[in-house]
Amino acid sequence: MLTGSGEQVAPIVRHVHAGEGYDAVVDWGGLGHLPQYLTQLGLPPRVFLFTDSNLQKLYASTIIAKLTQAGFEPQLYVVPAGEASKSQQQLSAIYDWLLEQKAERREAIIAFGGGVVGDMVGYAAATYLRGVPLIQVPTSLLAQVDAAIGGKTGINHPQGKNLIGAFYHPRLVLADPATLLTLPPRERTEGWAEVVKYGIILDAELFALLEEHVNVLSTFTHPPVALLSQIVARCIELKVRVIEEDEREQGRRAILNYGHTIGHALENVSGYGEWLHGEAVSLGMVAAAALAQAAGMFSADEVLRQNRLLKAFGLPVVYQGAVRAQDILAKIQLDKKVVGKRVRWVMPKRIGEVVVTPMTDELVSLVVTGFFAEKRP
Numbered sequence: 001m002l003t004g005s006g007e008q009v010a011p012i013v014r015h016v017h018a019g020e021g022y023d024a025v026v027d028w029g030g031l032g033h034l035p036q037y038l039t040q041l042g043l044p045p046r047v048f049l050f051t052d053s054n055l056q057k058l059y060a061s062t063i064i065a066k067l068t069q070a071g072f073e074p075q076l077y078v079v080p081a082g083e084a085s086k087s088q089q090q091l092s093a094i095y096d097w098l099l100e101q102k103a104e105r106r107e108a109i110i111a112f113g114g115g116v117v118g119d120m121v122g123y124a125a126a127t128y129l130r131g132v133p134l135i136q137v138p139t140s141l142l143a144q145v146d147a148a149i150g151g152k153t154g155i156n157h158p159q160g161k162n163l164i165g166a167f168y169h170p171r172l173v174l175a176d177p178a179t180l181l182t183l184p185p186r187e188r189t190e191g192w193a194e195v196v197k198y199g200i201i202l203d204a205e206l207f208a209l210l211e212e213h214v215n216v217l218s219t220f221t222h223p224p225v226a227l228l229s230q231i232v233a234r235c236i237e238l239k240v241r242v243i244e245e246d247e248r249e250q251g252r253r254a255i256l257n258y259g260h261t262i263g264h265a266l267e268n269v270s271g272y273g274e275w276l277h278g279e280a281v282s283l284g285m286v287a288a289a290a291l292a293q294a295a296g297m298f299s300a301d302e303v304l305r306q307n308r309l310l311k312a313f314g315l316p317v318v319y320q321g322a323v324r325a326q327d328i329l330a331k332i333q334l335d336k337k338v339v340g341k342r343v344r345w346v347m348p349k350r351i352g353e354v355v356v357t358p359m360t361d362e363l364v365s366l367v368v369t370g371f372f373a374e375k376r377p
């Protein structure tokens with residue numbers, strides 16, 4: 001594909017050995033070829049296109065026109081943008097609409113959007129008629145590098161993040177990094193948290209690459225087309241390797257949850273949507289690194305390196321707000337990694353390597369209390 005900057009970027013395809021087996025494709029400008037990608041899957045012409053209210057304005061008419069020209073019959077459903085939509089009420093409204101449409105078992109659902117649309121619509125696809133074909137077309141950085149990959153779908157519960165859901169793999173993931181050019185700055189920034197996460201948990205080289213290019217990556221003034229596609233593809237590769245080994249998080253997959261124990265608790269306690277997922281994960285990684293350092297597992301130098309990179313991307317590294325440490329400590333008991341009532345923490349040992357381990361309640365309490373001590377902006 002020839003991009004606006006004149007750079008040539010060939011599509012990068014990773015076949016994923018999970019679910020029924022499917023391709024995760026990174027294709028700059030690939031959204032324009034969505035009908036061709038769908039045609040290759042041999043789907044019936046009627047497709048159910050789900051997106052959110054922001055993306056509808058930017059992309060819906062173009063996608064619908066392209067699909068229609070190619071002989072598809074797209075039916076559009078729009079959810080309100082934002083984390084609050086990942087709810088039982090929205091899900092229920094989706095089922096009602098699919099039933100009104102008399103959607104059939106072989107007809108596909110397309111989740112076009114960020115992680116909110118991907119998770120919720122993915123769960124609807126997993127459960128409607130016990131499962132219909134799902135196509136993930138992630139449009140946010142966070143969804144392209146993480147949410148659309150690996151088959152976790154679900155919604156939030158008032159008590160905790162993603163507590164209701166299913167593992168359900170799509171028939172295709174089509175990530176077009178050109179869509180990232182319309183992402184607002186805050187939403188672009190939050191996506192880098194999950195990219196930094198991959199560096200810490202699995203890939204010291206990726207971490208160093210991010211350190212080298214953070215200025216150009218964080219501003220997007222001159223979108224680094226090839227580099228961006230390569231980073232998205234690298235993150236997909238790293239995640240796919242983990243999920244191919246441990247699809248349903250019986251063990252190793254838990255490493256992908258680095259920073260999420262506190263991050264998810266913060267998202268819930270502060271009210272879904274106040275902190276974007278990536279922002280909460282950034283703070284969660286800072287707190288987790290502090291915990292690992294306090295336990296003598298992670299060096300002060302590496303903690304500094306992690307936090308410096310997060311900050312350079314414009315991510316929060318100091319908690320400023322009104323949440324109380326005791327509420328976070330209570331909420332982490334509902335973390336999905338709890339086994340035998342013990343929270344298991346993803347703890348960095350060095351950049352590129354983590355372990356999953358319980359930590360003492362005393363140390364957790366000390367670090368979390370210090371982290372959420374009242375700080376005003």
Ligand SMILES: NC(=O)c1ccc[n+]([C@@H]2O[C@H](COP(=O)([O-])OP(=O)(O)OC[C@H]3O[C@@H](n4cnc5c(N)ncnc54)[C@H](O)[C@@H]3O)[C@@H](O)[C@H]2O)c1
Pocket residue numbers: 052053054055058081082083086113114115116117119139140141142143146147148149150151152153162179180181182183184187190276277278
């Ligand atoms: N399933 C998983 O493995 C997984 C992994 C990571 C995160 N998640 C979930 O993903 C969600 C966060 O995803 P997110 O950060 O993408 O949030 P999101 O879906 O709310 O998208 C962020 C915002 O960006 C807008 N947006 C998205 N793409 C755009 C584009 N190309 N142009 C303009 N605006 C665009 C959306 O309308 C929204 O307002 C959380 O619910 C999180 O729990 C799931």
Ligand SMILES: O=C(O)C(=O)C[C@@H](O)[C@H](O)[C@H](O)COP(=O)(O)O
Pocket residue numbers: 146149150152161162194249253254256257260336
């Ligand atoms: O795919 C995974 O596994 C992850 O942990 C990726 C996370 O970035 C993501 O936020 C995921 O939704 C969290 O899963 P959960 O099981 O903790 O809800």
Ligand SMILES: [Zn+2]
Pocket residue numbers: 146194260277281
């Ligand atoms: Zn996440």
